[in-house]
Amino acid sequence: MNKKYLISVIVFSVLLLVPFGVQAVADLRGEKRFQPFDIFKDVVYTPIVREKKVAAAADSLDVKWRAARESIAAGTETADALEPVTSSLSDLEAAVLSVNTYAELDTTEARYKSLKLADTLLSKLEDEPESFPQADSCIKALVADLGHVSLWRAFLDVKHYGVWTSRYLRAFENKIDDESAIVLALRPKYQLAVWNLFSDPGEKVVLGAAGDCIGKSCGREEAKPEDKWLFYRQDVEFLVQPSPLDVRSAKLDNPVMAIEKFRDQLKAKGVELLVVITPGKPSIYTERLTGRDENAAGLQSHGKKILDSLTRAGFNTVDLYTSLLAAKSRDSVEGALYLNDDTHWTPRGAELAADVIAKKVREMVDAGTVKFRGKDTVRYVASDSLADRMGDVGEMSGLNKFGVFKVQKVTGHVVMQQNIKIRDEELPEDTVCIDSAYKECMNRKKADKKDGKTTDVLCLLTSQTDCAIMAIKYDTTITPFKDDFRKSEILILGDSFSRIYQTDSPVNAGWIAHFAKNMNRPVASIVSDGGASTLVREKLARKASVLKGKKLLIWEFVERDLRFGAEGWKDVNF
Structure with missing residues (x-):
């Protein structure tokens, strides 16, 4: 062989093996597993181990279900009896759904559907005892199917989910890249170099115009890149791509159909639905993205148009677009409604949303659409609290570790519940009053010629009683705001716009807490970051008992989820 070719082959082979060798050394020296071994393990070892784990979990479910049936028959509360069953079913789901290191069970599989059906039926049992035979049949079928080790099923799973499938290789490749x-x-x-050379913040991020510099000839071109707002690329793509209802988006799930079905499901349970579509930052601050004066652009966004169509179709909706756009006129005094380097709103934006949503709910109450049993007697107070926010879009860029984008300080208003107890307290005796009353009584009794001893005792008691002064005292305590699933008649489903400031710093300062404060009512919430389209409904389906006693469900989701929602807009059965 020609020496030139031989040298080329050797050099190429070395270059090809360098990444593998470096990774092998890094894995073996560290605590991480050597990833290429996963391929061998997922073909030979994982299928059998998984089958044994599934069979054990199915057997456990069978035992717990039999025990639960006996307990319910003996008079035990359904919820208490079913708790071990629910736990066992979760263990079985975890074992079945995770096929191997890199592949999850397809949602179209019969096993997946059977597990989800069992989950739904169990959650119904407390409120719908008549569904017991169906739940019993479903669980027995699951146990019969999964309660034994099946080599044939293991072989089929290796065939459909193994290393020779695109889903496995894609996940394996992504894992290799990430680690x-x-x-x-x-x-x-590399990211820092690209930023310094081209002001490119990365594939997930769009760099907007400079701060308050809007319009031509304002010096925007000379502004530093780090002074410009950051936008999440999906927020921008939602505005520029066809509407989710457009014929060009036919491959997407239809969000309106999912919303309509959810409304009907809730109505059948006596619960009204209120839809809240949260505008993305580009819909409200389009001018900060483009640098052109486009203050009304948000009113033309796909999200606003879909919201309007829902309103015309008779859905209960909240229009945050109009309110947020109008509130921008106060930005110079009160601060912006959205964070600089984040997808989310500021505390001011969250509190404005709470006000608008509360106003809509009160309108529904006045119109008789929603009828609450309890009175609005819960009282809340709020206090200022500073918080540091490192924007999530800045984190997506990978540049925060170099201090490119700054921490933004915000002032939230933390909501606390005010508990007031009324009690009577007897004040010290008024001796002057008692002496005067006693003398008057004695004179009156003597005039009536009563027995002296009896008169003395009676007058003393009467004077003390007449002069006793009772003061009304108010014992006030302050406790942190928290969800109240038992007493609340309002349930909120939401995404990260419902989570921000609520469960992260400064805590209990999000729109949910301020909505409760505005309504003087307890509320309960189920929140899933990025999953308000389907995942949060699946959470609700697994806990359908939380709908007990609820009269209103507020469903908040950001507009981009109409196209990009995690898991799409799947049908979820309750």
Whole structure:
């Protein structure tokens, strides 16, 4: 062989093996597993171990279900009896759904549907005892199918989910990329270099116009890149791509159909639905994205148009677009409604949303659409609290570790519940009053010629009683705001716009807490970051008992989820 060719082959082979060798050394020296071994393990070892785990979980479910049936028959509360069953079913789901290291069970599989059906039926039992035979039949079928080790099923899972499938290889490749020692070492430096050279914040981020510099000839071109707002690319793509209802988006799930079905499901349970579509930052601050004066652009967004169509179709809706756009006129005094380097609103934006939503709910109450049993007697107070926010879009860029984007300080208003107890307290005796009353009584009794001893005792008691002064005292305590699933007649489903400031710093300062404060009512919430389209409904389906006693469900989701919602807009049965 020609020496030139031989040298080329050797050099190429070395270059090809360098990444593998570096990763192998890094994995073996560290605590992480050597990833290429996963391929061998998922073909030979994992299928059998998984089958044994599934069979054991199915057997456990069978035992717990039999025990639960006996307990319910003996008079035990359904919820208490079913708790071990629910736990066992969750264990079985975890074992079945995770096929191997890199692949999850397809949602179209019969096993997946059977597990979800069992989950739904169990959650119904407390409120719908008549569904017991169906739940019993479903669980027995699950146990019969999964309660034994099946080599044939293991073989089929390897065939459909193994290393020779695109889903496995894609996940394996992504994992290698994410955990590659070379990539982890070089990527941050590459990202910083691209930012310094081209002001490119990365594939997930769009760099907007400079701060308050809107319009031509305002010096925007000379502004530093780090002074410009950051926008989440999906927020921007939602505005520029066809509407989710457009014929060009036919492959997407239809969000309106999902919303309509959810409304009908809730109505059948006596619960009204209120839809809240949260505008993305580009819909409200389009001018900060483009640099052109486009204050009304948000009113033309796909989200606003879909919201309007829902309103015309008779859905209960809240229009945050109009309110937020109108409130921008106060930005110079009160601060912006959205964070600089984040997808979310500021505390001011969250509190404005709470006001608008509360106003809509009161209108529904006045119109008789919603009828609450309890009175609005819960009282809340709010206090200022500073918080540091490192924007999530800045984090997506990978540049925060270099201090490119700054922490933004915000002032939230933390909501606390005010508990007031009324009690009577007897004040010290008024001796002057008692002496005067006693003398008057004695004179009156003597005039009536009563027995002296009896008169003395009676007059003393009468004077003390007449002069006793009772003061009304108010014992006030302050406790942190919290969800109240038992007493609340309002349930909120939401995404990260419902989570921000509520469960993260400064805590209990999100729109949910301020909505409760405005309504003087307890509320309960189920929140899923990025999953308000389907995942949060699935959470509700697994806990359908939380709908007991509820009269109103407020469903909040950001507009981009109409196209990009995690898991799409799947049908979820309750």
